[in-house]
Amino acid sequence: MPCYVTRISTIELPVTNIETSVNWYAKMLNLVVQHKTEHDAMLSFNAKGVASIYLVRTDDSKRNFFENTHTNVTHSVIDLYTYDLEGFYQFLQDHNVEVGELNLTGEFGGFGFKDPDGNHLSATNIAQLGQE
Structure with a gap:
């Protein structure tokens, strides 16, 4: 059977204010407009090979x-990958982003956080098969 789909291209998110959201995503996730x-x-x-927002x-x-x-x-x-989970967690806290509990099992883990519109996002330091 042919493989027609090879990756996620775009993740679509609902927002109430484009300018506010663009600024937030660019700053918090280091995204390029x-x-x-x-x-x-x-x-x-x-x-x-990485999805756009x-x-x-x-x-x-x-x-x-x-x-x-x-x-x-x-x-x-949406789970976002970070190589520095604890550093990213602290960065978001320092910028007054609503974050959940940092969950670590050994060296791996994750946490949830929200954008200005209440969209839930998660961060993890676990790379899945084929992502490295």
Whole structure:
């Protein structure tokens, strides 16, 4: 069978203010603005094979998270990779970003945080198969 899909191209996020969100994502995640209007913006990690972030202005109040029925833990649908989990955690705290508990099991772990619109994001230092 042919392999038509080889990676995630873009992650789309709902936001209420493009300018505020572009500034936040550029600063907090070190993203590069590829395109921006008053209605949407495309931001990039500027790395081959890595998904872009597409911010779309909306008045819709739904955001990108869900609750695990088994554990009642709120999950994001986006996990971002960082080589320095504790450093990134501290960076976000220093910039008054709402962050969850830092969970470490040995040297690996993760934590959740929110963007200005309440979209849930997570950070992990675990590289998945094929990502290194």
